[in-house]
Amino acid sequence: MFSKACKYAINAMIYISTLPEGNDRVGLKEISKAINSPEAFTAKILQILVRENLLSSLKGPNGGFEIHEEGRKTQLYRIVQVIDGDQIFTGCALGLEKCSEDHPCAVHNKFKAIREHLSGMMMTTTLEDMAKGIQNGTNFLKI
Amino acid sequence: MFSKACKYAINAMIYISTLPEGNDRVGLKEISKAINSPEAFTAKILQILVRENLLSSLKGPNGGFEIHEEGRKTQLYRIVQVIDGDQIFTGCALGLEKCSEDHPCAVHNKFKAIREHLSGMMMTTTLEDMAKGIQNGTNFLKI
DNA sequence: ATATTATCGGATATTTTTATCCTTTAATAT
DNA sequence: ATATTAAAGGATAAAAATATCCGATAATAT
Numbered sequence A, B: 001m002f003s004k005a006c007k008y009a010i011n012a013m014i015y016i017s018t019l020p021e022g023n024d025r026v027g028l029k030e031i032s033k034a035i036n037s038p039e040a041f042t043a044k045i046l047q048i049l050v051r052e053n054l055l056s057s058l059k060g061p062n063g064g065f066e067i068h069e070e071g072r073k074t075q076l077y078r079i080v081q082v083i084d085g086d087q088i089f090t091g092c093a094l095g096l097e098k099c100s101e102d103h104p105c106a107v108h109n110k111f112k113a114i115r116e117h118l119s120g121m122m123m124t125t126t127l128e129d130m131a132k133g134i135q136n137g138t139n140f141l142k143i
Numbered sequence C: 001a002t003a004t005t006a007t008c009g010g011a012t013a014t015t016t017t018t019a020t021c022c023t024t025t026a027a028t029a030t
Numbered sequence D: 001a002t003a004t005t006a007a008a009g010g011a012t013a014a015a016a017a018t019a020t021c022c023g024a025t026a027a028t029a030t
Helices: A004-018 A028-035 A039-051 A069-073 A076-084 A108-124 A127-135 B004-018 B028-035 B039-051 B069-073 B076-084 B108-124 B127-135
Strands: A056-058 A064-066 B056-058 B064-066
Touching: A004 A028, A004 A039, A004 A076, A004 A127, A028 A039, A028 A064, A039 A056, A039 A076, A069 A127, A076 A108, A108 B108, B004 B028, B004 B039, B004 B076, B004 B127, B028 B039, B028 B064, B039 B056, B039 B076, B069 B127, B076 B108
Parallel strands: none
Antiparallel strands: A056 A064, B056 B064
C-alpha cells in the first residue's frame, strides 16, 4: 500500500505532533527511536517533508524538528502524496497507462468505490486526529 | 497497491479466461503481447500460477496455458494472495509488526473499513466476471 | 527414434527502493 | 571569535523487485 519511506514519514509526523507545541524541538535520534526506524533513512525523509513545508526544522543546539499549529491540520493524504506521489489515489490498479472512464482496465469500476473511500478517509484524517490516539495510549507508533 | 508482477498475473489470467474453453491453449508470446508485459518476466509469474494450480500448462507443440471451467471461478483475491502474499489484506498500513485490535497503529481503525471493503470486493470478483468486460469490449487489458 | 516446439527453471543482469556514511552548513552557547 | 551541536546533502552500499538469457525438460508430429 505505502512504501516504507511513507510509513516512516507518517509515523514520524504523528510522533512530532504528539509533542507540546512551543520552543521544544525534537531531534532525529529521538524520532527514529520513537517510531523504530533507521536513523539515516529517516533523516532523508524528514528532509523532504521540510522542503515541502509539512515540517519545520532548525539546526544547531536545541535544534530539531517541529510542527506548529497550522501544520497539525495536515491531512494524511498530503503526506502520502509528498512521499509516494498520488499513484495510489489516481493510478490504475492494473498498471494501464491510460486507464479512464473511456478506456477502463478490467477492474476500473470495482476499484472506483474503494479509491473514493480511501481518498475520502485520508483527506479528512489529520495529524491532530492521529496524534490524539497516541497521546491517550489507545494507539501505538511501534512494535 | 499491487506489485508489477501481480498486475501482470491478473491481466494474464483475465486474458486467458477470455479465450474459449477447450483444447485451445495460448502461448506465452501471445499472452504478453495481449497484456503488454515483458515476456520472460511474465513466464516466471505464469510458472508460479501453474505451481499453485490457478492455471494449467502443457509443453511442446500446441502447448501453452489454459484455464478450464472451475478455474474461471478463481477469485481476484486468490491471485493477489499467490503473487503478493496477503500483506495488503492483513498487514499493518503503517508497518507495525504486531498491529492488532489490542495494539493498533495510528490508523488501524480508519483503515479497517477500507480493508474490509477491498477484501470483500476481491473475494467476490472472479476471472469470469472480469473476462466478460474484456469480451464485450467494455474493458481493456493494455495501453 | 528424431526433430521441433514451448514451458520450466537456474543463473544473471538491471533498476528501484531502502539504508548507511561522511562532509558541509547553519544555529547556539561559551 | 570559537567550539559544539544538529540538520542538510552528496556519495555510496545493500537489498528487493523487475527483467533477461539460456540450457533442461516434456510434449507433439513426422
